[in-house]
Amino acid sequence: MTNYTTDHLTIKAWAEEDRPREKLLLKGKKNLSDAELLAIIIGSGSRDETALGLSQRMLAKFDSNLNELGRQNINELMKFKGIGEAKAIAISAALELGQRRQLSNIKDRPKITSSRDAFNAIAPLIVDLPHEEFWILLLNRSNIVIGRERISTGGVAGTVVDAKLIFKTALQSLAPAIILCHNHPSGNLRPSQADIDITKKLRKGGESIDVTVLDHLIVSERGYYSFADEGVL
Numbered sequence: 001m002t003n004y005t006t007d008h009l010t011i012k013a014w015a016e017e018d019r020p021r022e023k024l025l026l027k028g029k030k031n032l033s034d035a036e037l038l039a040i041i042i043g044s045g046s047r048d049e050t051a052l053g054l055s056q057r058m059l060a061k062f063d064s065n066l067n068e069l070g071r072q073n074i075n076e077l078m079k080f081k082g083i084g085e086a087k088a089i090a091i092s093a094a095l096e097l098g099q100r101r102q103l104s105n106i107k108d109r110p111k112i113t114s115s116r117d118a119f120n121a122i123a124p125l126i127v128d129l130p131h132e133e134f135w136i137l138l139l140n141r142s143n144i145v146i147g148r149e150r151i152s153t154g155g156v157a158g159t160v161v162d163a164k165l166i167f168k169t170a171l172q173s174l175a176p177a178i179i180l181c182h183n184h185p186s187g188n189l190r191p192s193q194a195d196i197d198i199t200k201k202l203r204k205g206g207e208s209i210d211v212t213v214l215d216h217l218i219v220s221e222r223g224y225y226s227f228a229d230e231g232v233l
Helices: 020-027 034-042 051-061 066-070 085-104 115-126 163-172 193-207
Strands: 133-139 145-153 177-183 212-220 223-226
Touching (some): 020 034, 034 051, 034 085, 051 066, 066 085, 115 133, 115 145, 115 212, 115 223, 145 163, 163 177, 177 193
Parallel strands (some): 177 212
Antiparallel strands (some): 133 177, 212 223
């Protein structure tokens, strides 16, 4: 008698507790793997591959990194055999919704007491972008975030930073302090000489108009680099 593994069977032929949808109902969403959750979004596989197998293959392509998967556009997702336009759109929408859920948790004007707090306040906006963007966090005198403003958008290797626009934004918001933030799509967290130069320029410029530059964060999916923590500011 042949012993079939789940790899040889359609999902409907699996034990109920092994099917992603049924498993979610029986055991709760926290007990599902990333691949199982993705399989539910995909909905169905093909004659040669289950939805779970397809999900595992997709995640393996990106070393099981959901942030990297979320950075793929519709055309990139459709390069996977078994992923048509409708499934690619569903995946993209689900991952975007997850990112927005993260962002909704920081809309209650968090207080910044460390570089980690600042990272948590800006990361959902820029961490998985395929291009560089420069943002500032606007803080009141209690170091509570009163605004997040995008200053510029660039390419994969850099973006132009306009000091006049930064300080105009801070003054219009009556923010006595700001934190500079930009992302590195490459994942490299080390500051370039240009990053160091603009940080020093902005810190000095802020002093003349009573706007304190508290920190500058370089953000990527690998974490962040804090100029203040490293003593570079």
